[in-house]
Amino acid sequence: MNIEITPEEMSEKRLSSYILVDMRNKRATDYGIIPGAVCIAPSEFDSHVEEWRGAGVPVIVYCMTGEQSVEPVKKLQSQGVEAYSLAGGYSRWVVFDIKHAESKKKQAEESIRKTFHKKLFSPFAKALNTYELLQPGDHVAVCVSGGKDSFLMAKLFQEIKRHHKFDFDLTFLCMNPGYNDTNLAVIEENARLLDVPLTMFKSDIFDIVDTVPKNPCYLCARMRRGWLYSKAKELGCNKIALGHHYDDVIETILMGMLYGGQVQTMMPKLHSTNFEGMELIRPLYLIREDDIKRWRDSNGLHFIQCACHFTDTCSSIDPEGHTNSKRMEIKQLIKELKKVNPTVEQNIFRSVENVNLSTVIAYKKDGVKHFFTEDY
Template sequence: MKNTPSRKVTGDQEISSLNFEQRNMEITYSEDLQERRDEIEKKLRKKYKHDLVGRFEKAVVRYELVSENDRIAVCISGGKDSMLMAKLFQELKRHNKFPFELVFLCMDPGYLPANRSLIESNAGLLGIPIEFCSTNIFDAVSTIEKSPCYLCARMRRGYLYRFAKEHGCNKIALGHHFDDAIETILMGMLYSGQYQAMLPKLRSTNFEGMELIRPMYLIREKDICRWRDDNGLRFLQCACRFTEMLEKEKGFDCHEPSASKRLETKKLIAELSET
């Protein structure tokens, strides 16, 4: 029997072999990622053409939300609503009759690393070129005992306007949907005795030349959830460190209806719709 001569492999050859295997893994991963992204986009155009794409475009036309040569800051929070809004804007831009530009901004108020990583992962999967803008909002409101959520929301809105303007945008787009608008009106009536409408378009009084638009205005939340679940996607729900602290340290479930006026209102609407 003839002995097969042994072959010495140098360190450089080992590294070259490992690099080749790593490149193959990266190519395979990239191909799998692209395949899944294509499937999600195809399903959005076909299966959700009426409930999501159609209603998005209807709101844009009805409320005149997008004009020629607009530069729109699509504001990403990491939740299902803003991520879907980003995809719908990409779809709109793909076949729109006039030119406009999109900038996908994610204002980081102090996310935990795991939460930021989830946003980055979903953006990569969905093909959304997100640009992060960091702030210390969570730290700033952490010592506020009364209405920290209200202050946080106000600060976030201000930072979004500022970052959008710095990026040359004339509009910011938020992911509020039909259910948000109805809940806001009902909350104002129940808790403050006022009629407070969430408008599809609003001109800023503090940032000259800036407008806020809500192109998801005609989309129902149940259809957003259906799209999310149908594609096996997982998004941020509440990334607030204050909320997580309450849950961990005080055993307080912030997803219970009693924990939030909005959740109480959401539950009331659901109960009324069943009667």
């Protein structure tokens, strides 16, 4: 019996003619799953063997890249189950699906104007106005990493440009920090599908970060921003736009308090300290992540998750979804707090808008610490 089946071969079968199993952890499946798939961890496969043996249809198992699913499939076959590993995994299927979905561009754009106007376009426009993120004559480098947030941001900028309120220029900037061929293909195919004309350039960030044992994600983010500032300035841009959303903001506030012992937030805009005349803006500041996911899923879109070398190897390993990421811990904490207090997210967001300096022990201004006794 063959071990693998390709996405092309799978597409020729009717959905009812096989059982599709996603073995990735929850963090990975949050970025999207193949329609019709059931999420089952490899540790639970044994409890389904009898059911699958008697199903009368093959079981197709997939992970992120097609590597982690081979051994579980071999074991299933040894237990008498007709099972196959999806060659190339979810990543290869995404490329295949995008190439066969030419009608999705119009659908995605229409949904921004209609179905998701209130949840996506309105808060996007509100953030631009409230925080004065966009001015006449601006040339914005819209930074497209390849994920759902940055591609939505690109489409929202195209939509706001279509309204012709005032003149500004856009460059859709995409850095390749060392993506593997599959992830790069997903980005390029999504850009073609959604009609986002990318200006791509390469860096060696992933190779550098691979040699750093401690806090690689922090270093990667810092290096990415520097490269993006530099390239954007070279292209004549005066601003870079990043795809951080509302949930990123409240998570950052809590992370600062619980792990950094400080009260601070992710600002909607800031001036670059190393690149004169450059500014960073965050137009998705008021948009909820769940609404971005709904837009993605309702349009049948599939994007890459964090595509670094660490993700390539670890996205399927932990069936329980455990992670060392502090941000993931904070996400879970907020989720638990919301069960007790439904308004906890709004309260966290507003907490940094309602700071009374007369009720804090100390604060910093321009790097100088001021103690409450100075004005007591």
